[in-house]
Amino acid sequence: xxxxxxxxxxxxxxxxxxxxxxxxxxxxxxxxxxxxxxxxxxxxxxxxxxxxxxxxxxxxxxxxxxxxxxxxxxxxxxxxxxxxxxxxxxxxxxxxxxxxxxxxxxxxxxxxxxxxxxxxxxxxxxxxxxxxxxxxxxxxxxxxxxxxxxxxxxxxxxxxxxxxxxxxxxxxxxxxxxxxxxxxxxxxxxxxxxxxxxxxxxxxxxxxxxxxxxxxxxxxxxxxxxxxxxxxxxxxxxxxxxxxxxxxxxx
Amino acid sequence: xxxxxxxxxxxxxxxxxxxxxxxxxxxxxxxxxxxxxxxxxxxxxxxxxxxxxxxxxxxxxxxxxxxxxxxxxxxxxxxxxxxxxxxxxxxxxxxxxxxxxxxxxxxxxxxxxxxxxxxxxxxxxxxxxxxxxxxxxxxxxxxxxxxxxxxxxxxxxxxxxxxxxxxxxxxxxxxxxxxxxxxxxxxxxxxxxxxxxxxxxxxxxxxxxxxxxxxxxxxxxxxxxxxxxxxxxxxxxxxxxxxxxxxxxxxxxxxxxxxxxxxxxxxxxxxxxxxxxxxxxxxxxxxxxxxxxxxxxxxxxxxxxxxxxxxxxxxxxxxxxx
Ligand SMILES: Cc1cc2nc3c(=O)[nH]c(=O)nc-3n(C[C@H](O)[C@H](O)[C@H](O)COP(=O)(O)OP(=O)(O)OC[C@H]3O[C@@H](n4cnc5c(N)ncnc54)[C@H](O)[C@@H]3O)c2cc1C
Ligand SMILES: Nc1ncnc2c1ncn2[C@@H]1O[C@H](COP(=O)(O)O)[C@@H](O)[C@H]1O
Numbered sequence: 001x002x003x004x005x006x007x008x009x010x011x012x013x014x015x016x017x018x019x020x021x022x023x024x025x026x027x028x029x030x031x032x033x034x035x036x037x038x039x040x041x042x043x044x045x046x047x048x049x050x051x052x053x054x055x056x057x058x059x060x061x062x063x064x065x066x067x068x069x070x071x072x073x074x075x076x077x078x079x080x081x082x083x084x085x086x087x088x089x090x091x092x093x094x095x096x097x098x099x100x101x102x103x104x105x106x107x108x109x110x111x112x113x114x115x116x117x118x119x120x121x122x123x124x125x126x127x128x129x130x131x132x133x134x135x136x137x138x139x140x141x142x143x144x145x146x147x148x149x150x151x152x153x154x155x156x157x158x159x160x161x162x163x164x165x166x167x168x169x170x171x172x173x174x175x176x177x178x179x180x181x182x183x184x185x186x187x188x189x190x191x192x193x194x195x196x197x198x199x200x201x202x203x204x205x206x207x208x209x210x211x212x213x214x215x216x217x218x219x220x221x222x223x224x225x226x227x228x229x230x231x232x233x234x235x236x237x238x239x240x241x242x243x244x245x246x247x248x249x250x251x
Numbered sequence: 252x253x254x255x256x257x258x259x260x261x262x263x264x265x266x267x268x269x270x271x272x273x274x275x276x277x278x279x280x281x282x283x284x285x286x287x288x289x290x291x292x293x294x295x296x297x298x299x300x301x302x303x304x305x306x307x308x309x310x311x312x313x314x315x316x317x318x319x320x321x322x323x324x325x326x327x328x329x330x331x332x333x334x335x336x337x338x339x340x341x342x343x344x345x346x347x348x349x350x351x352x353x354x355x356x357x358x359x360x361x362x363x364x365x366x367x368x369x370x371x372x373x374x375x376x377x378x379x380x381x382x383x384x385x386x387x388x389x390x391x392x393x394x395x396x397x398x399x400x401x402x403x404x405x406x407x408x409x410x411x412x413x414x415x416x417x418x419x420x421x422x423x424x425x426x427x428x429x430x431x432x433x434x435x436x437x438x439x440x441x442x443x444x445x446x447x448x449x450x451x452x453x454x455x456x457x458x459x460x461x462x463x464x465x466x467x468x469x470x471x472x473x474x475x476x477x478x479x480x481x482x483x484x485x486x487x488x489x490x491x492x493x494x495x496x497x498x499x500x501x502x503x504x505x506x507x508x509x510x511x512x513x514x515x516x517x518x519x520x521x522x523x524x525x526x527x528x529x530x531x532x533x534x535x536x537x538x539x540x541x542x543x544x545x546x547x548x549x550x551x552x553x554x555x556x557x558x559x560x561x562x563x564x565x566x567x568x569x570x571x572x573x
Binding site: 011013016017018019026038093094095098117118120121122123124125126127128129130132133134136137138139140141142144156160161162163164165166167168169170171174179180181214215216217218219220221222223224225228230231232233234236237238240241243244245248250251 | 262324325326329349350351353354355356357358360361362365366367368369370379382383384385386387388389390391392393394395396397431432433434435436437438439440441447453478486489490495496497502503505510511521522528532533534540545546547548549550551552553554559562563566567570571
């Protein structure tokens with residue numbers, strides 16, 4: 001089995017994000033970048049599938065600046081077999097990202113593409129689904145459990161949806177996107193880090209794969225959201241309930 | 252004349268409130284583009300829902316009643332929406348940003364070769380679109396560059412549509428060759444008699460501070476029920492297995508904006524705030540006076556929740572009895 005795992009480099013979820021004064025982007029000075037948490041979960045799942053099935057190839061891909069090498073190296077240290085970096089200077093929309101991934105799927109012929117459900121920078125939640133539509137593949141988004149049939153040709157995925165958990169099944173090849181509770185990603189081990197240095201990390205210019213794909217959505221401006229006015233502290237439960245009754249008129 | 256197509260999600264034979272929110276957003280889009288709204292209902296045995304939607308100020312309702320659409324599967328539902336969108340010449344296709352909308356609308360967009368904006372909070376007069384990014388820390392203004400525009404709308408950002416008129420229902424058909432590569436297996440529903448998170452005027456959420464699922468039952472649920480509220484939770488509480496996954500409020504869970512949001516034993520990480528900071532009034536109960544949740548709370552109580560919450564339940568009951 002071959003599994004393709006697209007990972008995106010994003011600001012650490014713990015950092016405070018602020019917008020540049022001219023609204024052209026976010027302030028990146030002193031911001032730490034990491035693998036998008038959902039992609040890390042997707043990678044962990046791919047590694048577990050590989051371990052459980054006694055072999056599979058896990059191929060990482062990231063589209064972005066050269067610095068995304070760092071995240072790919074981390075993924076290789078976690079246990080992925082090789083990595084592809086598609087070099088792009090500009091931020092792409094999910095449709096262009098998916099069209100690049102489609103080209104790679106055609107070249108690599110994976111049985112499964114495991115993505116994050118959402119990148120925590122653009123919060124789009126689109127790429128996996130668009131890719132599935134481009135390939136006319138089945139999809140299971142928001143996965144919290146992935147189980148293969150005995151012959152490994154079919155997969156049943158438990159999905160976190162409104163009101164409960166849904167199960168959907170399909171024959172491979174297909175697309176799965178990870179939710180938070182799919183697994184807890186491992187840390188890269190020291191031997192893993194050593195090994196990762198020797199693993200293949202191939203770079204491909206965007207133009208080779210994007211073809212004539214043009215962004216369908218343009219970001220014009222970024223702005224900070226309106227701030228909530230500061231509230232006040234109350235001393236007792238009685239005071240709180242009283243205020244909710246008389247001032248806020250909600251109870 | 253522009254046609255705005257709005258997808259109507261339903262469950263258990265009932266129209267969802269989130270669908271009425273999508274209708275309202277579609278009406279806004281139609282007004283700005285000088286067009287009208289067509290609502291689309293998919294499923295099996297959907298006559299009642301189709302005619303009900305017709306009563307919410309839409310020009311027309313299209314219904315595809317087909318056994319292949321009985322259970323929700325993303326690929327076939329996307330095909331059906333794209334099929335009707337093309338047939339009607341829709342230039343705007345809208346759904347609510349529910350789990351289902353998020354799941355299959357990107358597929359709809361691709362089938363229409365359209366650009367898509369997710370979780371939209373405003374359709375601006377100049378045709379641009381506003382949507383939150385970076386866990387709500389940034390508001391992005393975007394423009395969709397394709398002739399057809401696809402959006403999912405955040406359900407807290409628009410009011411539900413009001414009753415008006417009664418539009419005719421047109422039956423449409425799914426192409427005969429349309430099949431799914433996916434098989435719906437089962438749905439394990441979280442049973443609850445409480446209001447749904449998105450529908451409630453009051454939400455009480457618990458966090459890791461509750462320490463166990465049992466404590467949710469013993470301490471939080473009596474307050475939730477005394478207030479007639481919906482119950483929510485932080486990711487940490489869900490991850491720890493205290494409560495079911497669909498109660499998670501936040502950047503990657505549900506977004507709520509009730510009249511009153513009470514956060515109990517929740518620290519207030521940005522990912523949590525992203526899901527509740529547009530609530531009208533926020534109350535925080537936390538023993539740590541420096542917890543970030545207090546920076547968004549209208550009323551903050553620094554206290555041990557195991558003492559404060561039962562007290563509050565009593566006070567609320569007293570007040571309601573008087
Ligand atoms: C990719 C990603 C996505 C995420 N998405 C979400 C999301 O959608 N929603 C979400 O909520 N989080 C999300 N998170 C997690 C988020 O970063 C926080 O870890 C989480 O919200 C913390 O939950 P908590 O406040 O319950 O727990 P903690 O941060 O541990 O806070 C517990 C609080 O309880 C208080 N407390 C403890 N005991 C008592 C007591 N006896 N009385 C009163 N107070 C007490 C403590 O003072 C503390 O403030 C996400 C994180 C990542 C990386
Ligand atoms: N630039 C990128 N490089 C690699 N993978 C990406 C990129 N952008 C998005 N993805 C993948 O698509 C998922 C969803 O992203 P999004 O649709 O932007 O929310 C991510 O979790 C990644 O798995």
